[in-house]
Amino acid sequence: MLKTKLKSLVAALALTLPLAAPAQADLTDILEAGVIKIAVPESFPPFGALSMEGEHEGYDVDVAKLVAENLGVELELVPVVSKQRIPFLETDRVDLVISVMGANPERAKSIWFSAAYAPFFSGAFATADKSISSPDDLVGMKVGLTGGTLEDLELTKTAPEGVEIIRFGDNAATLSAFTSGQVDVLVSGNTAAAQITDANPDIGLETxxxxxxxxxxxxxxKGNYDLLQWVNVFILHKKLGGELDEISQKWLGQPLPPLPTF
Known part of the structure; x- marks a missing residue:
C-alpha cells in the first residue's frame, strides 16, 4: 500500500514539473516565435523616450531595432523604468534588457550581462577651442556643475587650486549656465552633454x-547561453562595422569610445 502511494505521488509530481518550470526564451525559441521582446527606457533621453509623434526613440531603441533586424524577427518594444528591468527579465516578460543598465556584482547575482554596447560616463565638456585634457588644465576657468552630484564629489577631490567651481541647483540650471556662457566648462553626465549638442549642434561640444x-x-x-553568445557576437560585429559608432554620433554627439568586454 505504501509503495503504491509513493508511486502515485511521484507520478503526480512528474506531471506537474513541466507546468511549474517557466519557459525560457533562448535563441532558438525567439527564432521559432519570430518575435523578440526587448525592454528599453521609458523616459531617459537620449537612450529612450517618446518622440513628439508618440513613437519611442533613442540610442537603446536603435540598438533594439538593430538586434531584431539581425535576428530576422519582429521587434516588440517594452518601455520600462529602472526598477522593472531585472524583474521583467527574470519573469520572461522580456527576452533582453537594453535600457542603459550598468553591470555590478549585485545585479550579476540575478542576470547575465553582455559586453558593453554604449558609453555612459561623467566628464568635462567644452568647445573645441579649449585645450583641456585633465583637471589641471581647468586652472583659471569657470567650471559649472550640479551641486551634490557624483561629478561634484569627484571633481572636488581632484581639482587643483585656481579652478573656479560654480555649483547650480539642478541639471537644467547647469546646462543653461554653459549655453549662456556663464561658465567655460561643463562637468556632467554624457547624456546631459548630448542634450546640449542636440539643441545647439553648432556649439561644437567635445568630451x-x-x-x-x-x-x-x-x-x-540566466541560462540563456546561446542568446548571450549571439548578443556578444552582435555587439562585436556592430563595433567593427561602425553601426554602434553611428548610433553614438546620432544620439550622444560623439564617437563610440573603447568599451569593456567580459
Missing part, C-alpha cells in the same frame, strides 16, 4: 576628459 565611467550592458536571463 575633454572622463571623470568616471559606467558603460551600459545588455541584460540576458
Amino acid at each position: 575633454k576628459f572622463i571623470i568616471k565611467e559606467s558603460p551600459a550592458f545588455i541584460g540576458v536571463k
